[in-house]
Amino acid sequence: MIEHLLSMDQLAASDITTILDTAESLFEVTHRPIKKLPTLRGRTVCNLFYEASTRTRISFELAAKRLSADVINFSADGKSAVAKGESFKDTAWTLEAMGVDAIIVRHGASGAPHQLARWVKASVINAGDGCHEHPTQALLDLFSIRRRFKDFEGLEVAIVGDVVNSRVARSNVKGLLAMGASVTLVGPPTLVPKSAAAWGAKIVHDLDEVIADVDICYLLRVQKERQSEQLFPSDREYAACWGLDSKRLHRMKPEALVMHPGPLNRGVEISAEASESERAIILDQVSNGLAVRMSLLYLMLGGRESGGGAEWS
């Protein structure tokens, strides 16, 4: 299928289905008393994280370990080579020289995984790049949705919030549309600009216009630094206009779900009641991430010669 996973653009619906089906069988494994498979024994996976991350890094680390891969974690913190001025490219070549088979990269710069993939022979998996994409988040979200709804066809999904700066939004829109769902982007025009219409999603500026009709209300994290950029006046106004409060929660269809990629800003994009309601599958998203990332590593590396480029499909 693919050597690197940089963007959801690379995955057709059939590829996504393969990943989700494989995740489904691995999901069972993660619930056995002995949770380890020998598939990637002898392979080395590196977590290269230039941005602080807890859930994604741990999820990838655990996924690789459950498949018996050796895992190294490289965080660009104060003690690393990066702090000593090593360039991204030199770090990439250093990892390559150590013979890693896959590099899971999280980077604050959009496109960094694309550049990395041009520099190394190892498989590159994008674990979030700047404001661009976060494909494994989208895959675990699709997996979480499919476990509840079975079919994407006809599903109405609202993605609410800071779309312009969200890598989660970009990957999810692509994945959801590929699988046949309809997507509406909701937020003020400063966060949901007209140019997003090219993605094939509808754009609505009033959450109340759509909240009663959606099957899934997917809330994006409001990043604190955005307020200083004058994208909206205040957290309070944001919560009033685009936050999922109890009033909006109760207007949702009976079977409708609430999703969030975490970490939550309670009281801003989501109220405590909404995040703890039965509709919220936020913790399922986290635990499903493990199976999906195992699936991806299994499919991308399982059939490959170590350090080589053999196709798996």
Place this chain on the structure above:
Amino acid sequence: MVVSGHTEAIIDHSAPARLFAGARVIDPASGRDEIADVLVADGVVQALGPGLEAHGAEVIDLEGALLGPGLVDLHTHLREPGREDEEDIASASAAAAAGGYTALCAMPNTDPVADSAAVVEKVWARGHSVGLVEVVPAGALSRGLRGVEMADLGEMARGRARVRLFTDDGHGVQDALFARRAMEYLSGFDCIYAEHCEDASLARGGQMHEGERSMALGLRGISAEAEELMAARDIALARLTGCRLHLLHISTAGTVELVRRAKAEGVAVTAEATPHHFTLTDAALEGYDPNAKVNPPLRTERDRAAVIAGLADGTIDAIATDHAPHAVEEKEVELVLAPPGLVGLETALSLAVTELVEPGHLGWKELFERMAAAPARILGLTEHGRIAVGRPANLVVIDPQASWTVDPRAFLSRSRNTPFAGRRLRGRVLWTVYDGAVTFAAEPHEVPAWVPA
């Protein structure tokens, strides 16, 4: 040709006379377009016309070639003083000669900034001693390019370097009152106020053109309006002050239209556009190639078409390279960290031939107008941009049919940052003659004037 040691070239102006024979001679200044011979001796065009006698001169058969005035670049970053690891006046001069140029205008954003007579005169003198191309320094408008205090404009204009064009290129002048005062002051010296049109607040953090592509790639955009607002302001201020205004590297359909209207109205405005803006669009950023990051950014297909239309109808006076060398280690980084800019001296002419002449947007005469005659006029260079008997021989000879593949490793420029690597281009420089001396020759049996160290 005598080539000295070190990196210095000494042009031998007493070189044997040469008869450039049988080329199609195109000179927009005089309107000439005919098969003719050009006799060059003692640095000067001695005779020009069909069927000249050689009288002992070396005859260079140029059947099938084009001979025009040497190209003049309005916009070159030489990086000397300050960043000689990226480029210096000698390497840029060699690159310019290889690209068919006989004169170039050196942008002032060096380190130290060319904001005083001492710095511009040093650049001018160094260009003169290298001797491969006429280096015409531009001066900074403001001290340190900070847009607050005027630089020594009069001293630069009246000094040995005779600076005529002033700009804070790299930044737009943000303060409208400063822009107004600088224009008023410069108008008294008959000098040109040249603007890098960019509203800093609108462009802040921008990596590429703002639009559907920047939105899809998750990169902060620079809107067309960031350029157009300042272009509109400057046109209004030029109207107010009567100062001559030159808009650097214009890139949007809106700016082209603003210039078109201002010219129709009689405002003293000129404009330039770069080969990358008439060749590429923001699609070049799809793979996050830092070599495609440039300021102003590559725009949309609609903007590209408007720039071409502006070059075709004369709204845009000149093609300028915005040659901006950057070290490999500065460009091989995350896109957001990479400085904007690309090298252009050695690809400009062939890009213009490939993108403008071949598709029929510009005739050859218009091409020489935009790349030689008009920029020479703007800079007040009376010895460039035209071919005339009794005047210094500043010429370029082109093989219009030759096609070649861009290989940055072969550049004479010290830097390699180009998005055009591997691109097949039409039209190649065969000879460049500066002040009567051959400064570049493509034929392998010819000794080039200068060999990079």
